Amino acid sequence: MSRTVQRVVQQHFSALADARTLPPHWYRAANKLSRCRTAALGGHVQSCPNGHVERVWYNSCRHRSCP
Structure with missing residues (x-):
């Protein structure tokens, strides 16, 4: 794993x-990082012109600590 x-x-x-007790910005960062590149943040589908292959790309959280 x-x-x-x-x-x-x-x-x-x-x-x-x-x-x-943690500062509020830690909670915001943890929330963003835990939802990063998941369906919770939405995404888009990329496919070939002939329709053979489709792939879902989920959006990044865009947080500065995000790898």
């Missing part, structure tokens, strides 16, 4: 937030 920033935030941020 690969570790990504998104997966770490999704799995461990709530425990960190429960353990201490």
Whole structure:
């Protein structure tokens, strides 16, 4: 299983937030990073002209900490 920033935030941020008081910008960043490149932020479909191949590309959160 690969570790990504998104997966770490999704799995461990709530425990960190429960353990201490965090600044509001941390919550905003964690929310953006956990939703990055998912259907929650929308996306678009790219396909070949003949309709053989389609691929869904999800939008980035565009947060400055996003890898």
